Amino acid sequence: MKRWMTLGLVGLVACGESTPPIYEPKDCPDAVESSRPRPVAQSQAVSAGEGEDFIVQYHRTVSAAASTQAAGDAVVRTGGLVRARWSQLGAVAARLTPEVRQKLAKDPQVLAIYPDHPVYAFSNGRPPPVTAGSTAEYTDGLKMVQANAVWDANDDGVLDADAPVGSSIRVCVIDSGWDDRHPELKAAYVGGKDFVDGDDDPRDYDTQAQTWGGGHGTHTAATIVAQLASTGSVNPSEDSAGVVGVAPGVELLVARVLNTQGSGKLSAILSAMEWCQQQGAKLASLSLGSDKSNPLEQDAFQKALNGGMLSIAASGNSGTGDPSTEPGVAFPAAYPSVLAVGAVDFDGEHPSFSQVGAEIALVAPGVDVLSAALTESTAYSLLDVGGARYTSRSLEFAPVGVYEGPLVYCGLGGSRTACGAAATCEGFVAYVDRGGTDSQGEGLTFAKKVTSMRRAGARAVIIGNNDPSDGVGRFTLGTVGSWLPTASVSYQDGEALKKLSATQARMSLVSVDYQRLTGTSMATPHVTGVAALVWSARPSLTAAQVRDILQKSAAPLPRGSAKGSRNDTYGYGLVQAKDALKLLETYP
Template sequence: MKRWLWLGLGLSGLVASGCGSDPKPEPVVLPQACPGTAEASLPSTAVSALSTSPNTAPDGVIITYKPKVTASALAASADIVKAVERVGGTVKRRIPNLNMVSARLSPEAITALKANPDVLSVTPNRRVRAMALPTPPPLASWQGAFSTQGSVGEYTEGLKLVQAPQVWDANNDGIIDPGAATGEGVKVCVIDSGWDSKHPELKAAFLKGKDFVDDDDDPTDQSVSPKGEVTVGGGHGTHVSATILAQLGSGSGARVAPGEDPNGVVGVAPGASLLVARVLDTDGGGRTDDVIAAVDWCNSEGARVASLSLGAPDPSEDEQTVFEKVWNNGNGMLSVAASGNDGKRGIAYPAAYLPSVMAVGAVDLQGTIADFSQYGQELSVVGPGVNVLSATVLGAASLSQVTAASVPVTSRPLTYTAQGTYTGRLVNCGLGADRAACGEAATCEGFVAYVDRGDLFFEEKARNVIQAGARAIIIGDNVEDEGPGFTLGSANPHWVPTVSVSMASGAALKGLVGQEVTVSISGLDYQRESGTSMATPHVSGVAALVFSARPDLSAAHVRAVLEKTAQDDKTTPGVDERYGHGLVQAAKAVALARTLPQGGGPLPLP
């Protein structure tokens, strides 16, 4: 039985008004949320934000202090921790060898700490974000230790665009050439959202990991709520890692989309070793102090390349300090970072820190600059960043099927949708503006909600119809050509299978209201994504190949080699702000590196 909730007026609002007075407005009524659906009203990100103390900045500050000649790094760190606690702050992270701690402090405590003679600076612990864009998922149903043999079908378009197979499979027979540079002996550290330890593309390459989000040694791309609910991330870090070093022939049996190789994919440097530093949560967000600590950790573990498909619009002096330190440490660690996805002039940070970080822009699979790729004078090179196929968390990518009146309807799953199959009556919920939008046809026993696109975010529409009892959702587009994929905004364990359909299909579905419709969401182990996030690991992989061919080279030499051998954009010859030095080219880079004298000699001129 449907239950209703009166809002806005007490009982007095139902009594007729006195003669001559204005009539009372009708009460606003909404159906009561169905049992068990209240949690869908707030995603986990909103819940955590509400729990933050109003007297402190949610992300805190980074404190850089003066090293003490008479004390060890740990002792000096302990002293500054005591100073923070004396002014009522709470220390989150210590980075002793960089003379830094991060903490949460009230504004008054920050002022007091800045006056401390041992404190050099107190700066915001700014937010960073993953640099990927929503990408249309596949439209049809799926097919159902380092190997040296696989299938040339694993060679993705991006892989071939950067010449990687020419380095380690010159005759294109699907077998690694003996003695070829594959990245073997090179540690690549992926600073991102973590990884899927069960994915066959990455297991053999993994060496070690650290989770800077949860402060443990398990950098799995997931979070666990206080209630024990597990939220799996979007697979950003797994996608990036596999682009660099997915193993040849290792994906047999994985779930792939139609037309894709059943063996999965192979990375640019399939012989490299993987270090994983998790700094992004399941919603793709992170903090500067975790990035700083991760870069320091990667360097301490012997990484030659750090790949960062993340960034922020503004610089951080503390962050720049750590990149400069690892760049100048011996032969240095080469840091490669995404330029950003806002399509504007101005490179994101850390990519814009010259010369310690290589800024990478994105091109499509024809080598044309992507319209979302940020550009500027700091841009080093570009890599494939549009519709890049790579691995993701097992089953995290989604493939949808909709059947109405026994007829299949082409559909796309929304990002963060739940998986599963549901069959129920189709109910027209209009724009899904509130729980009453589905009308009397809604029932807590379940139904399939049809919702038109417009006015509200998709996650708001989804929450409203779920609370009205929907067990699956179909969103109809309001333009002829469906856009670049829809999203529910963030992970939420209370979402239901949710898909989008074209405007024409939506109109046809409205004529089937009341009939049974089936919505099915299946899991995939590989997906296509776009963004400078996807371009960055292509460049990181090429750097690993060069280090593998010439381990004696410095980070500065490898950067110079990649820039000198990049394929120039023919429309704007020479170095420019949109393409930098051009599209990175692995075979040319390895060939040039092998001609350099021992130790590299003078840097190759661009």
């Protein structure tokens, strides 16, 4: 997931006339401080002081609402701070000190106290969707699940009249929030809530640090509901006019439960589930989870299903490919009331990261899926050296910007002295090889290399891959920070560039509003979108019936498997929109 910031080049003070002509290993002025990643503040605490977050469940001896109110009052009297109340579950979220927790544990009305465990990044209806665009917006994932065959049967880039597009179906994306600036999402949005900051602004944004998050929720939401002809800035190499979602007619609800670092709490999930139902959502899409189960969480998802909302969740990205060490399906996907989704690549093959198990219901595209990114947060790279263009790829978290200067070969880039006397504070483009260890014997991360090169005076960095079969690679700087423009090249091009020291080089990282991401997180919204198409074709269906149709119409995998059969890797198979609608014609 890309979580880049839009940063300009950070200017460094010139060495000055007093700098001696003989090379000395010392930092360029301002280089050390400016190379440090910007601090990203944690989400604002619910309360100050001591304590940890727990969920307290009470015996319900009276009405649910009265019981929950009494439970919350009891927590307050004992010294805890109540953060949320759920009348349907007879429970509250609270911050408790060890002493308060001990007191509550002795209360005969307390049924259980659970840690508020973390979860991660594994009114008016909306106007009609834009009906005409370009078939260039049809992504590989979209076509693989047959979505465009449902609403554009003649493949002319125009929505067919009266075709199911998800109209009047509310989908609640429970994730990291959204980018309200992105043209692909604005028309579909009908409401949102932030369960991280506790307000009604579910943007993927940290107001205290004034930084955007990783765009995870924006990517997943756009896979469902991106609009035709609503293009942002695109990467020319993608040959795309943007993207269109699986169900471009749905009404988008955004529930932010993950902070800008991609993590959240169970209590936020519980509150979001309750809110989504109150807003009339038919579908909840959760590209997140945990390796921990919780009876309250299981109860919440079962109640949601009983109330008519189908929850669809990612199986998780911690698969090993080894049956003896597989962790099983993550939660909430593993609960019986939730439709668990695994990932496949565009060849229909299982990627080892996708967690497997008896709970897997369906699979969908989850490798290199193209969808929306935070606007102006992602970049593609243009690299010219000596007048020749070299294929390159921007590293994750590298800022957009342009820099031109002499190319300097800096070996492994493990220290500011690696470039030798050719490095000057007037600036240069550093070429470094991938790999190596530092003076403490620890691996040289790309972040360490870039930091060292900044200290040496570099204004941009080229990383040469050390794997001849890996092309330019897909690399990351690891976190948001004040990095230099940084791009990778193939091993073969890197060998050529090493011989071009002192040649003029120009690196441009150009912002783009779309990105390719990999994970079961990317597979999940494909299934959610297909569910919305089916439900909009026959709104009288129940949540259980929608799930049944998706499973019975799936394309079995591996290829050659019998229709309707299932296995722990692919479930019932690849979700198929056109086949689901065909089955609906004869469905009771």
